[in-house]
Amino acid sequence: xQQVKQNSPSLSVQEGRISxxxxxxxxxxxxxxxxxxxxxxxxxxxLISISSIKDKNEDGRFTVFLNKSAKHLSLHIVPSQxxxxxxxxxxxxxxxxxxxxxxxxxxxVIP
Amino acid sequence: DVKVTQSSRYLVxxxxxxxxxECVQDMDHENMFWYRQDPGLGLRLIYxxxxxxxxxxxxxxxxxxxxxxxxxxxxxxxxxxxxNQTSMYLCASSSYGTGGSxxxxxxxxxxxxxxxxxx
Numbered sequence: 001x002q003q004v005k006q007n008s009p010s011l012s013v014q015e016g017r018i019s020x021x022x023x024x025x026x027x028x029x030x031x032x033x034x035x036x037x038x039x040x041x042x043x044x045x046x047l048i049s050i051s052s053i054k055d056k057n058e059d060g061r062f063t064v065f066l067n068k069s070a071k072h073l074s075l076h077i078v079p080s081q082x083x084x085x086x087x088x089x090x091x092x093x094x095x096x097x098x099x100x101x102x103x104x105x106x107x108x109v110i111p
Numbered sequence: 112d113v114k115v116t117q118s119s120r121y122l123v124x125x126x127x128x129x130x131x132x133e134c135v136q137d138m139d140h141e142n143m144f145w146y147r148q149d150p151g152l153g154l155r156l157i158y159x160x161x162x163x164x165x166x167x168x169x170x171x172x173x174x175x176x177x178x179x180x181x182x183x184x185x186x187x188x189x190x191x192x193x194x195n196q197t198s199m200y201l202c203a204s205s206s207y208g209t210g211g212s213x214x215x216x217x218x219x220x221x222x223x224x225x226x227x228x229x230x
Binding site: 002004006034036041042043044045046049089091098099101102103104 | 115120146151152153154155156159169170201203218219220221222223224
């Protein structure tokens with residue numbers, strides 16, 4: 001059973017606009033959340049994380065929002081650039097347990 | 112930067128063969144992991160290790176085994192390859208986390224993956 005879900009397999013956005021990638025989870029014990037970015041023929045690279053004690057974490061163009069009551073996580077990319085085109089995975093874990101990954105969302109930024 | 116190196120980018124093996132996938136990390140990380148990535152299923156944990164000669168099963172260990180004789184090297188073994196093991200295999204490493212969580216509190220650093228095809 002998928003404990004972390006990314007319901008949108010793909011997303012297309014114009015360059016310069018905002019990209020919003022969404023992630024839902026079912027396990028209320030999760031306390032650490034991450035986003036990974038994956039280019040074709042490469043392994044996933046860590047992008048940004050957030051602890052459950054926060055509701056927002058920002059790093060340059062990337063912001064992650066956490067809504068614990070809704071069990072929802074989102075990644076905002078502003079402004080989107082063509083180099084952001086990749087597959088994005090969200091992941092979550094609870095202390096002492098393994099990471100659970102979503103199925104990924106393929107983002108295409110159109111120049 | 113952490114470097115996680117997987118020995119092969121592409122492998123083609125026959126059903127029944129014994130297959131070795133090798134992974135080496137250069138950051139003295141305690142923890143190492145093997146995942147497989149399949150379309151529509153995301154990344155699923157096969158095995159992990161938090162110390163030399165230690166191993167733990169992940170979600171899908173059947174048909175696989177692992178070996179960790181040295182801290183920097185973690186090998187995945189397919190004892191008798193089958194077509195349903197055709198997949199992208201990803202190795203990852205991480206350091207011990209903070210706050211009392213030995214294994215899971217720091218980000219995973221992934222290798223570039225091995226695309227295995229079993230025919």
